[in-house]
Amino acid sequence: MMHPLAEQAWQSRRNFLATSANGIGLVALASLLQEQGLLAGEERDPANPLAPRAPHFAPRAKNCICIYLEGAPSQMDLYDPKPRLNQMHGQKLPDSMIKNVRFAFIQKEGARLMGSPRKFTRYGQCGMELSDFLPHLGGCVDDIAFVRSMHTEAFNHHPGQLLMNTGVASFGRPSMGAWLNYGLGSESKNLPGYVVLTAGRGTSGGASNWSSGFLPTTYAGVLFRNQGEPVLNLNNPGGLTQAMQGKTIEALRDLNGYRHAEIKDPEINSRVSAYELAFRMQSSAPELISLKGETKQTLDLYGLHREEPSIKAHRGGGKGQFHQFALNCLLARRLVERGVRFVNLYHASWDHHSNLNAELQHNSMMADQPVAALLKDLKRRGLLDSTLVLWLSEFGRTPLGENRGGSSNVTGRDHHPFAFTIWMAGGGVKGGQVIGKTDEIGWNITQDPIHVNDLHATILHLFGMDHLKLTYRFQGRDFRLTDVGGKVVQKLLA
Numbered sequence: 001m002m003h004p005l006a007e008q009a010w011q012s013r014r015n016f017l018a019t020s021a022n023g024i025g026l027v028a029l030a031s032l033l034q035e036q037g038l039l040a041g042e043e044r045d046p047a048n049p050l051a052p053r054a055p056h057f058a059p060r061a062k063n064c065i066c067i068y069l070e071g072a073p074s075q076m077d078l079y080d081p082k083p084r085l086n087q088m089h090g091q092k093l094p095d096s097m098i099k100n101v102r103f104a105f106i107q108k109e110g111a112r113l114m115g116s117p118r119k120f121t122r123y124g125q126c127g128m129e130l131s132d133f134l135p136h137l138g139g140c141v142d143d144i145a146f147v148r149s150m151h152t153e154a155f156n157h158h159p160g161q162l163l164m165n166t167g168v169a170s171f172g173r174p175s176m177g178a179w180l181n182y183g184l185g186s187e188s189k190n191l192p193g194y195v196v197l198t199a200g201r202g203t204s205g206g207a208s209n210w211s212s213g214f215l216p217t218t219y220a221g222v223l224f225r226n227q228g229e230p231v232l233n234l235n236n237p238g239g240l241t242q243a244m245q246g247k248t249i250e251a252l253r254d255l256n257g258y259r260h261a262e263i264k265d266p267e268i269n270s271r272v273s274a275y276e277l278a279f280r281m282q283s284s285a286p287e288l289i290s291l292k293g294e295t296k297q298t299l300d301l302y303g304l305h306r307e308e309p310s311i312k313a314h315r316g317g318g319k320g321q322f323h324q325f326a327l328n329c330l331l332a333r334r335l336v337e338r339g340v341r342f343v344n345l346y347h348a349s350w351d352h353h354s355n356l357n358a359e360l361q362h363n364s365m366m367a368d369q370p371v372a373a374l375l376k377d378l379k380r381r382g383l384l385d386s387t388l389v390l391w392l393s394e395f396g397r398t399p400l401g402e403n404r405g406g407s408s409n410v411t412g413r414d415h416h417p418f419a420f421t422i423w424m425a426g427g428g429v430k431g432g433q434v435i436g437k438t439d440e441i442g443w444n445i446t447q448d449p450i451h452v453n454d455l456h457a458t459i460l461h462l463f464g465m466d467h468l469k470l471t472y473r474f475q476g477r478d479f480r481l482t483d484v485g486g487k488v489v490q491k492l493l494a
Contacts, residue, residue: 049218050193052185055464060428060494061388062187063336064180064459065343067329067371069363070161070203071315071351074397074413075421076442077116077360078131080148084440085399086115093400097443102155105353105404106414113441114401114410117357126432133364136372142432143375143384144425145492149436149445152395152417152452157351160394160417161205163452166213167481174213174472176456177342179481180463181219183470187339190284192222195340197328200317200348210344214474221344224285224331288334301377302326303369311362315349322366329370333377336387350393353402354412375425388427388462396420399441419445422455428462430494450489457486461493 045051076082091113098108118131123138128146130138137144154160159169166173174182177194186193196210203209210221259265291299299305308322325347332343347367352359371391378384395417401410419438425431437447457467460481467486471478 049216050181050186052187053183055184056466056469057464059462059464060386061426061462062386063339063341063343063383064177064388064390064427064463065332065336065345065374066176066390066392067345067347067367068165068203068209069347069350069367069391069393070200070205071157071349072160072393072395072397072415072420073350073363074116074352074356074360075148075419076397076399077118077356078134078364079129079146079421079423080438080442081118081120081129081131082116082399082438082440082442085113085442088113088441089115093443103398104156104415105402106398106400107403107406110403110406111400112403112410113399114413124432128432128434131364133361134368136368140372140375140425143379144423144431145429146421146423146434147436147450147455147489147492148419148421148434148438149448149450150396150420150422150452150455151445151449152420154394155415155417157204157394157415158208160415161203161209164392164394165205165209166211167453167456167483171208172213173211173479174215174219174481175210175221176459176481177210177221177344178212178215178219179460179470180465181341182215182472183460183465184341184463186341188341189339190280191288191335191338191340193341194219194221194344195335195342196221196223196344196346197331198223198346198348199321199324199328200346201314203346203348209346214479215472221342284338288338289331291330294330298330298377302330302373304330306369309362309365311358313355313359313362315351315359316363316366317348321347325366326370326373329374330377333374333381333383336378336383337381352397352412353404353414356412378426384426386427388429388459389425390459391423393420393422396442399443419443424492428494429492433491435489435491448489448491451485453482453486454489456481458489458492461488 044053076085092111093113098111118133120129120131121138122129124141126142128138128141128144130141152160152163154163154169162171162173163169165175181193194210207223210223212218212220304323304326306322306326308319310319325345328345332345335343347363350360350363375384375389378387378389395415396419397413398416400414402412402414403410419442435448436445436450438444439446460467460470467480467482467488471480473479
């Protein structure tokens, strides 16, 4: 077998001239196109694909923390009060309203409207109404924009999660975080540009929610573990020193470089970048998860050591989720402080087909204090203006009680894609407002309908990116996060 160095040097005169001529010709063509304004001047560095890149125009946001509550919280029990629905409790909807509607589990025959026992209070200077399940978030409403008029085509979880996270309800597309890192890079040199933190029992969509799709894998979300090493096999095995590991990384980089020169596969560069990032993370990741520098006041603010009430339910993930979710919120702040572009916090599940009152209260208690603490902490550190915070899910819940199997014991709600609520804060969002309205029972949107792709277009706009121009050519066509739709929601912009 020929030595790699000898193999690299052994090039025919014809191959050298062909590759050199092509290279010179491409440089000349690129220069000509750039002069004519037909080619962007900024090239992506193959040795550092996550190097920061200029946006299309001046951005308002630099980082994003996306809190994703898998399963779909009930909007009329949390942030879209419906007194009329309470008055109509137990009544049947006209057949014309549900004739062509597909439900996940509701049996149309016998389905009845179900009111909410929640008490709503006005908070802040804006007078925002929030449920008694969210008292801590009530103290932050002047910084929050609630969108009560979201809608989607997906009425089941996995397609809905794909649509909300990747822009389409099918596999193989890049997620929001991957698109942002592809378009803008990351300011963090020692941590991934896109980090995923999880709590609960796990989303039905799994890693497809934070995939890089057809983009190079460099831009995919990196799942940090809840215990032990933040990333599996990050630490060196016994007997392998840091110096030895450094030499190993150098050798892998050289070998992969030779291979890339031969076959020009961009995934090889992604592999090299992953090796080198993992090497740098061996010192940065343990520092990230160490909370020794955090004050007791901060730990108490997030509620890391709150007493967790017991509940006979499996949906929320079992014992320990109060601490884990609070820790994830604090880690999210620490990650954006260190330049990570996009942080996903997932918790599963809020899919309350039954036992809604008890389980929604439990999950809300888990999330309310840490998320409010995150907003307050970012604000007092001067980070909220540049950090976009999102509270998302795949759809909402029905005003109808779920009568699965014709059961008369109705204690939950089914999936509802026609009208639901999300919220946004910081990062150029105009807080203290409600955008959109739903009808008196929360069935349909009556003002300012906003599609998932509109939300994506607005998020990219806040980062200084034109959603029509952030594209990637794959299989002969240009793809984008907003698929074939999307428009910026101007009312959301500060």
